[in-house]
Amino acid sequence: MISDSKPSHKPRIVEIEEKRIETPTIATLMFTDERCSRAQPGKFVMIWIPSVDEIPMGLSYVTEKGYCGITVRQVGEATKALHRMNVGDRVGVRGPYGNGFKVAEREKVLIVAGGSGIACVAPLIEELGKRANELTIVIGARTSSELLFIERIKKTTAKAKTRLLASTDDGSYGSKSLASDLAITAMENSKFDLAYTCGPELMMKKVAEECFRRDIPVQASLERMMKCGIGICGSCVIGEYRVCKDGPVFDGGVLRNLLEFGTVRRDASGMKVKV
Ligand SMILES: Cc1cc2nc3c(=O)[nH]c(=O)nc-3n(C[C@H](O)[C@H](O)[C@H](O)COP(=O)(O)OP(=O)(O)OC[C@H]3O[C@@H](n4cnc5c(N)ncnc54)[C@H](O)[C@@H]3O)c2cc1C
Numbered sequence: 001m002i003s004d005s006k007p008s009h010k011p012r013i014v015e016i017e018e019k020r021i022e023t024p025t026i027a028t029l030m031f032t033d034e035r036c037s038r039a040q041p042g043k044f045v046m047i048w049i050p051s052v053d054e055i056p057m058g059l060s061y062v063t064e065k066g067y068c069g070i071t072v073r074q075v076g077e078a079t080k081a082l083h084r085m086n087v088g089d090r091v092g093v094r095g096p097y098g099n100g101f102k103v104a105e106r107e108k109v110l111i112v113a114g115g116s117g118i119a120c121v122a123p124l125i126e127e128l129g130k131r132a133n134e135l136t137i138v139i140g141a142r143t144s145s146e147l148l149f150i151e152r153i154k155k156t157t158a159k160a161k162t163r164l165l166a167s168t169d170d171g172s173y174g175s176k177s178l179a180s181d182l183a184i185t186a187m188e189n190s191k192f193d194l195a196y197t198c199g200p201e202l203m204m205k206k207v208a209e210e211c212f213r214r215d216i217p218v219q220a221s222l223e224r225m226m227k228c229g230i231g232i233c234g235s236c237v238i239g240e241y242r243v244c245k246d247g248p249v250f251d252g253g254v255l256r257n258l259l260e261f262g263t264v265r266r267d268a269s270g271m272k273v274k275v
């Protein structure tokens with residue numbers, strides 16, 4: 001049994017046991033890891049790709065039997081290298097790190113996920129579904145072929161009272177609108193006890209601002225450039241917080257006063273750039 005009280009920052013080498021092509025640009029890699037299997041929804045791991053890089057990834061699958069997964073969108077060198085990997089290849093895993101989401105019970109909940117943001121909230125949706133919550137889930141993507149986990153969400157929330165709303169930029173699935181606009185309409189039509197959001201920061205900012213206006217407690221999972229993942233290098237700093245240690249999930253009380261939320265992030269050199 002591995003003790004959680006003594007976190008080890010040494011990568012554990014795991015073998016890829018399954019590769020699922022989810023969309024033309026997104027793939028899921030499954031592996032077995034005991035520590036990850038006990039991760040709270042919203043936590044992330046640092047994935048070491050030998051000879052390439054080490055990058056942060058949310059856990060998109062967490063099962064008690066130790067079978068876990070990451071769901072990767074191809075954007076640059078490291079994510080492309082992960083997409084080239086196959087069953088039997090090995091990566092290093094550090095973590096899980098960060099705080100994760102606080103999981104509601106018996107509440108009326110809104111979840112808003114854009115693009116690959118659904119990867120980080122999928123385990124949260126599964127937990128919320130088990131705890132008698134009434135869920136409205138808004139998922140957005142550029143186009144229908146990029147919409148992730150629709151069938152998985154339908155299946156895992158079959159027992160919960162769930163409403164799934166999808167939007168695409170081109171109208172090829174669901175409504176032709178932005179996920180944030182669909183979420184605002186949902187807030188106009190129903191009263192929610194709390195909201196969760198993960199995805200492009202401008203989308204999360206819009207959702208969070210609407211929540212502030214309506215006094216709905218909100219939790220948002222932020223993405224920042226991360227190098228160490230354990231609070232040393234400062235590359236993930238936003239305002240006075242380090243996203244890897246203090247986040248990645250921040251609640252409305254913090255977000256409301258965080259001037260850099262939705263405006264400024266740091267690039268790989270540490271320079272501040274526009275979100
Ligand atoms: C806590 C956390 C969880 C994440 N979970 C997922 C996930 O589940 N699935 C997924 O596909 N991606 C996730 N990401 C983003 C992922 O880590 C980056 O896309 C990846 O590091 C890019 O590496 P690369 O070498 O492929 O591209 P690079 O060449 O390093 O970057 C490509 C572009 O993406 C930008 N970028 C790189 N890293 C980040 C970052 N952390 N935040 C914002 N922009 C960045 C760069 O500035 C550049 O414009 C997560 C990031 C964080 C911080």
Ligand code: FES
Pocket residue numbers: 225226227228229230231232233234235236237242243244245
């Ligand atoms: S990634 Fe190094 S301090 Fe957060």
